[in-house]
Amino acid sequence: MQLRVSVFSSIATLLALSVLICVHASNPMPATREEWEESTTTTYEITPATKTKKTSSTTKTKKNKKEKVKKEKKQKAKKGVPAAVDTRQLMADMYQHINAFGIPEHETKLIEERGGAPTYGEIKPESLATIFNDIGVTNKDVFYDLGSGSGKTVIQAYLEFPFKKVVGVELSEKRYNYALEVLQVLRQRDLVDPARPIEFILGDFAEVPFDGATVIYMCSTCYSNELMEKLAEKFSHLKKGLHVVSLKQIPNHASYGLELVKEYRLPMTWSGPEGSPVSIYKLTKPKKAKKKRA
Ligand SMILES: C[S@@+](CC[C@H](N)C(=O)[O-])C[C@H]1O[C@@H](n2cnc3c(N)ncnc32)[C@H](O)[C@@H]1O
Numbered sequence: 001m002q003l004r005v006s007v008f009s010s011i012a013t014l015l016a017l018s019v020l021i022c023v024h025a026s027n028p029m030p031a032t033r034e035e036w037e038e039s040t041t042t043t044y045e046i047t048p049a050t051k052t053k054k055t056s057s058t059t060k061t062k063k064n065k066k067e068k069v070k071k072e073k074k075q076k077a078k079k080g081v082p083a084a085v086d087t088r089q090l091m092a093d094m095y096q097h098i099n100a101f102g103i104p105e106h107e108t109k110l111i112e113e114r115g116g117a118p119t120y121g122e123i124k125p126e127s128l129a130t131i132f133n134d135i136g137v138t139n140k141d142v143f144y145d146l147g148s149g150s151g152k153t154v155i156q157a158y159l160e161f162p163f164k165k166v167v168g169v170e171l172s173e174k175r176y177n178y179a180l181e182v183l184q185v186l187r188q189r190d191l192v193d194p195a196r197p198i199e200f201i202l203g204d205f206a207e208v209p210f211d212g213a214t215v216i217y218m219c220s221t222c223y224s225n226e227l228m229e230k231l232a233e234k235f236s237h238l239k240k241g242l243h244v245v246s247l248k249q250i251p252n253h254a255s256y257g258l259e260l261v262k263e264y265r266l267p268m269t270w271s272g273p274e275g276s277p278v279s280i281y282k283l284t285k286p287k288k289a290k291k292k293r294a
Contacts, residue, residue, distance in 0.1 A: 081191060087159040088125060090189075091152065094182045100150035100175045107172045114171065114204050115230075117222030122149060125156055127266035128217075131278065134262060135215060135243050137161045144169065146205040146218040146231070151179025153217060155186070158198050165197045165212065169205040176202045206230055213238055219268075220248040221276065232256040235283060242283040249279050257285035 081087070101120045108118040137143075139162040145153045148168025158166045170176045179200045186192050201208055206227065210216065216235065220228060228250055235244055236256040243261075244250070247268075250258060258281040265275035 081159050085159070085191070087156070090159070091125070091155060094155075094185050095150065095152065098150050098178050098182070100178055103172045103174045107174060111171055114206065115224040115227030116147065116171065119222055120149065121219065121221070121268055121270040122152055123217075123219060124267045124269060125152075127268065127275070127278075128153055128156055129160060130266060131217070131245055131280070132157065132161050132215075135245075135280070137163060137215065139164050141214045142212040143167065144210050144213045144216045146216060147171070147220075148179060148200065149175045149219075151175075151182055151200060154179070154198065154200070155182055158186075158196070159191070163196070163215075165199070167199045167201065167213075169201045169203060169208050171202075171204055173202060176200060206234075210234065210238060213242060215243045215245070217245045218247070220246050223248060225251050229256075232258065236287045238283060238286065240283055240286050242286075244281040244283070246279050246281070247276060249277075250281060253281055257283055257287060259284045 100122075103118070103120075111118055141161075141163050143154070143157045143161075143163045143166045145151075145157075145166075145168045148154050148170045149172075151168050151170075154166045154168035157163055168179055170179065183192070183198060183200065186198075192198060205218075218231070223231075228246075228248060229252065232250050232253060233256060235242060235258065244258060250256070253260060260279060261282045262278075262280040264278055265271075266278050267273060267275045270276070
């Protein structure tokens with residue numbers, strides 16, 4: 001029995017060797033991986049539906065190579081948070097006991113006085129990720145959330161994207177304190193890199209300077225038009241290229257140097273799958289900074 005097995009395995013080895021020799025003779029081994037990638041004409045791409053699709057052409061291979069390098073660069077740029085951290089699960093754990101909806105009456109009044117609205121809602125994490133991916137966030141970007149609630153967008157931005165700094169501004173002290181609580185947990189877990197600051201400011205965003213901002217988000221659905229224009233005026237003095245993401249359209253945006261670059265609907269906590277409108281603007285014509293009088 002043992003003899004028969006070893007005879008069979010010897011025949012199989014011989015057959016495999018002769019097939020290898022034939023293949024090698026007709027298709028010599030390239031000297032480098034690059035050479036191999038250049039010579040190959042068949043590539044397999046994984047479609048979003050995870051089916052394998054056969055495509056042919058050297059140009060496609062080159063394109064794939066470029067995309068791979070780009071992806072690697074992007075991943076390298078993401079520093080601070082170890083890849084092994086499941087950020088969505090971590091956020092779900094940290095926010096498990098937090099409910100930012102109810103706030104004291106005096107805070108509601110304060111928000112109304114400043115042109116905001118006492119209603120509360122949050123952007124869904126997958127929607128925020130879509131926006132940041134569309135903008136093409138890099139490690140040179142600084143993020144501000146105007147009306148940051150319990151800080152979810154700021155924390156997500158920090159954990160999942162390579163922002164060099166993230167800031168949340170919130171008028172409700174109760175919500176602001178929730179954000180600080182979560183930040184404390186992040187620090188305890190050693191997930192805050194001092195080289196990439198994360199900051200929460202208690203105050204009215206109309207009065208806070210947006211130092212270094214390159215991406216601003218505002219869940220502005222219920223902000224008054226007056227407040228929107230006041231903010232747009234502030235944005236118009238910031239750095240050229242600034243992206244402003246707003247759920248409510250900015251009235252007279254062009255007069256503040258803001259160009260509408262994208263509009264779509266994305267899911268929010270209060271919307272159905274059809275989502276809520278989102279507008280992305282780019283500051284293409286910033287106003288010159290006002291000179292200070294001596
Ligand atoms: C709809 S919530 C958005 C929460 C969070 N940004 C998100 O999208 O998940 C809007 C927040 O803006 C805050 N807010 C309203 N007016 C404000 C103002 N003038 N200054 C700072 N925060 C303000 C409210 O307290 C509320 O927490």
